[in-house]
Amino acid sequence: MAQKSLPTLNVAALVENDNGTGRKEYCNMNGSNSMQGWLTLVGSLAIIALVLTAFGIMLGIVKRADAVNRVGAILGIVIVLVLAPGILAGVWSAMSLWQQISLVAIAVIVWQLRRPRRQPRKRRDD
Numbered sequence: 001m002a003q004k005s006l007p008t009l010n011v012a013a014l015v016e017n018d019n020g021t022g023r024k025e026y027c028n029m030n031g032s033n034s035m036q037g038w039l040t041l042v043g044s045l046a047i048i049a050l051v052l053t054a055f056g057i058m059l060g061i062v063k064r065a066d067a068v069n070r071v072g073a074i075l076g077i078v079i080v081l082v083l084a085p086g087i088l089a090g091v092w093s094a095m096s097l098w099q100q101i102s103l104v105a106i107a108v109i110v111w112q113l114r115r116p117r118r119q120p121r122k123r124r125d126d
Contacts, residue, residue: 037087046078 053070056062062070092100 035085035089039082042078043082046074049074 050071051064053067053074057064095103101106
């Protein structure tokens, strides 16, 4: 007896969501992929920094007392770089649209105020 093949479903069709407005939304998995890439990059940089610190200890370039401080600083930076994007993404997604627009407007205004002003030209009197 031949097996019946099931129709293949598109991934977007599996995750579609009708939010009540008549518009269908599709999940976007790019956020988790970029976060995983960021974690991989930070982890690789941390391993490189720890290996260089270990080489410094073996070659006598870094003192043992300083090595503890350097390893602690490296681990602290890694923790901040790993946690900060997740916290910021969570806060950003929890905001409403008008709050996001207001925050972007404030950032643009602060950026414009930080730019140096053009000085007026001095006129030469002939």
